Amino acid sequence: MSRVASLCAFALTLAPAVSAETRQIDAHEHGTGSLNIAIEDNLVVMEFEAPGHDIVGFEYEATSDEDRAKIEQAVAALASPLALFAPSEAARCTVTEARASLLTDQEHHDEDGRDAHDKDEDHHEDEHAHDEGEDHHEDEHAHDEGEDHHEDEHAHDEDQDSSHTAFEAAYRLTCDNPEKLTRLELPYFQSFPNAEKLVVQVATDAGAHAFEADRDAPTVDLRGTH
Amino acid sequence: MTLTRLAFKSLLSRGFTVGLTVFAIALSVALFLGVEKLRTGARASFADTISSTDLIMGARSGSVQLLLYSVFRIGNATNNVSWESYEDLTGRPEVDWAVPISLGDSHRQFRVMGTTRAYFDRYKYRGGRSLEFAAGGEFADLFDAVVGADVADTLGYAVGDPIVVAHGLASFTEHDDLPFRISGVLEKTGTPVDRTVLVGLGAIEAIHVDWQGGGRKSGPATPAEMLREMDLEPAAITAAMIGVKSRLQVFKLQRAINEYPEEPLLAILPGLALQELWEIVGVAETALTGVSAMVVVTALLGMAAMILSGLNERRREMAILRAVGAGPMTIASLLMTEAMAMAAAGAVLGIALLFGGLLLLRPWLDAAYGLYLPVTGLTPRDLGVLAIVVAAAAAVSLVPAARAYRMSLADGMMIKF
Numbered sequence: 274m275s276r277v278a279s280l281c282a283f284a285l286t287l288a289p290a291v292s293a294e295t296r297q298i299d300a301h302e303h304g305t306g307s308l309n310i311a312i313e314d315n316l317v318v319m320e321f322e323a324p325g326h327d328i329v330g331f332e333y334e335a336t337s338d339e340d341r342a343k344i345e346q347a348v349a350a351l352a353s354p355l356a357l358f359a360p361s362e363a364a365r366c367t368v369t370e371a372r373a374s375l376l377t378d379q380e381h382h383d384e385d386g387r388d389a390h391d392k393d394e395d396h397h398e399d400e401h402a403h404d405e406g407e408d409h410h411e412d413e414h415a416h417d418e419g420e421d422h423h424e425d426e427h428a429h430d431e432d433q434d435s436s437h438t439a440f441e442a443a444y445r446l447t448c449d450n451p452e453k454l455t456r457l458e459l460p461y462f463q464s465f466p467n468a469e470k471l472v473v474q475v476a477t478d479a480g481a482h483a484f485e486a487d488r489d490a491p492t493v494d495l496r497g498t499h
Numbered sequence: 500m501t502l503t504r505l506a507f508k509s510l511l512s513r514g515f516t517v518g519l520t521v522f523a524i525a526l527s528v529a530l531f532l533g534v535e536k537l538r539t540g541a542r543a544s545f546a547d548t549i550s551s552t553d554l555i556m557g558a559r560s561g562s563v564q565l566l567l568y569s570v571f572r573i574g575n576a577t578n579n580v581s582w583e584s585y586e587d588l589t590g591r592p593e594v595d596w597a598v599p600i601s602l603g604d605s606h607r608q609f610r611v612m613g614t615t616r617a618y619f620d621r622y623k624y625r626g627g628r629s630l631e632f633a634a635g636g637e638f639a640d641l642f643d644a645v646v647g648a649d650v651a652d653t654l655g656y657a658v659g660d661p662i663v664v665a666h667g668l669a670s671f672t673e674h675d676d677l678p679f680r681i682s683g684v685l686e687k688t689g690t691p692v693d694r695t696v697l698v699g700l701g702a703i704e705a706i707h708v709d710w711q712g713g714g715r716k717s718g719p720a721t722p723a724e725m726l727r728e729m730d731l732e733p734a735a736i737t738a739a740m741i742g743v744k745s746r747l748q749v750f751k752l753q754r755a756i757n758e759y760p761e762e763p764l765l766a767i768l769p770g771l772a773l774q775e776l777w778e779i780v781g782v783a784e785t786a787l788t789g790v791s792a793m794v795v796v797t798a799l800l801g802m803a804a805m806i807l808s809g810l811n812e813r814r815r816e817m818a819i820l821r822a823v824g825a826g827p828m829t830i831a832s833l834l835m836t837e838a839m840a841m842a843a844a845g846a847v848l849g850i851a852l853l854f855g856g857l858l859l860l861r862p863w864l865d866a867a868y869g870l871y872l873p874v875t876g877l878t879p880r881d882l883g884v885l886a887i888v889v890a891a892a893a894a895v896s897l898v899p900a901a902r903a904y905r906m907s908l909a910d911g912m913m914i915k916f
Contacts, residue, residue: 297758297763299758309750311750313745320751474750474768476770477746478746480770
């Protein structure tokens with residue numbers, strides 16, 4: 274009996290270790306997107322990510338046709354990078370690859386999920402059940418409605434049944450005159466009125482640089498970065 | 500022309516007061532430019548410490564913190580990186596090379612860093628320069644150590660000397676059962692490497708084989724011969740430097756590390772972390788620049804006060820000048836010329852003080868703080884500052900000039916009782 278008991282105790286101590294799941298959630302800041310640019314020779318790779326809030330204005334699961342259409346439009350818009358993140362004309366850059374997708378909490382940055390994403394694919398359905406739907410979400414963000422910049426950072430819990438979504442896009446560009454890539458215009462802010470800020474990180478052979486662009490100053494000066 | 504000569508002679512006749520005023524301006528100018536030199540020097544010195552490393556990987560904390568402890572040996576790691584994760588992540592196809600580093604032990608006041616031989620090839624500083632040996636070479640044996648230039652200088656070490664590594668930092672428990680032998684001394688680099696003792700990663704494990712829970716195990720020590728035979732794969736490292744095959748993959752790899760599900764890790768681009776650091780330090784720098792600017796303003800105001808108080812003594816001089824035909828405008832411009840001459844002299848003397856001070860303090864700053872200040876010519880900004888000082892002097896001299904302008908001819912001629 275005592276042996277069984279001790280075995281049980283042993284099993285109990287083991288249980289949390291066995292069922293241990295990874296609980297990691299990315300920081301999520303409404304109004305702020307990120308754009309990483311890596312430049313090597315005449316190749317430019319860009320990775321873009323922004324909260325669903327910035328792009329379509331909501332982060333709940335799209336159930337209405339209207340919301341679905343919004344997401345589809347956004348994904349389509351994100352698939353043409355030159356209209357959002359425009360490099361200097363003189364650099365003569367052309368897009369060789371572009372894909373954009375909507376990620377929900379569960380698959381957020383899941384490597385395998387990423388590979389499955391395709392330009393033609395609409396979006397991934399959120400696996401969360403959203404009973405409260407929009408109302409719940411609005412409540413959560415009620416506090417920042419008066420602010421100009423929605424800069425509330427959420428550290429949130431799986432249990433709360435709140436979800437965040439993010440749009441993600443990856444681009445590959447070829448530039449005929451990469452040395453003339455001195456400026457990046459961001460009509461992105463015109464296309465997505467909820468977007469307030471874009472953190473741009475540039476990595477080249479000359480090192481790495483970070484910039485912040487916002488609605489009032491929608492350009493990045495790339496001189497001296499490569 | 501006469502006016503300039505007159506101003507000059509007048510200043511000479513009041514040599515002592517003028518000299519002090521000029522010196523005050525010179526000091527303030529030297530301080531202001533010096534703060535700027537120190538600021539840019541510190542930035543350049545930090546930026547030069549690491550180059551050609553694409554990513555630094557460590558425990559998840561802050562990017563600035565990771566950069567500080569892994570590269571500058573400032574502060575400590577919150578956590579270690581398990582060897583398993585290190586091998587797993589550096590096995591990814593994007594990785595070109597990876598160098599693990601293990602910190603935590605010390606030798607006297609210097610840090611001991613465990614690493615692999617690849618460190619000597621991969622660590623680059625000041626725009627891609629490699630580490631060079633002043634004497635000896637890389638570690639050949641498990642118990643070989645390579646010391647930085649400052650370590651060798653301060654402690655008088657040469658190749659072949661034995662050294663003992665202390666457990667932990669600032670600790671008195673020494674691993675004296677296993678002394679190391681110095682296999683090489685590095686050339687001076689102006690980076691924290693100068694103040695580091697480098698040993699093999701396996702050696703860090705080896706010296707801890709007989710240690711348990713912070714104390715030495717009882718019983719006989721494991722002989723060095725046996726340790727050499729042992730498989731000394733580390734359980735954990737502090738951080739790793741990583742190079743990617745193609746620059747285009749750097750963000751992808753960074754993301755993979757940051758989202759590595761098995762262990763909370765952080766990968767940073769050193770340049771970006773440094774930029775973040777400057778944003779934090781920038782506030783203090785601005786304050787320092789502000790204070791030194793106020794010192795310049797104070798010196799200039801002192802000069803204005805000096806001219807103003809001199810006016811009373813010079814009533815007679817002014818009256819005579821007026822009597823021989825100088826208009827009130829001429830008197831005013833005489834005072835302004837004097838002020839500008841003093842400011843210009845102060846500026847020139849200030850530059851001399853600055854460069855003199857730099858040349859004197861440079862070896863000390865380099866040795867004490869690892870801050871290498873290049874003595875470069877004046878930047879356009881410096882020249883701009885000097886021009887502003889002279890212009891500001893002209894502006895503050897308007898007060899005494901206006902007063903002198905208003906003083907009547909009779910004012911100085913009449914003898915008051």
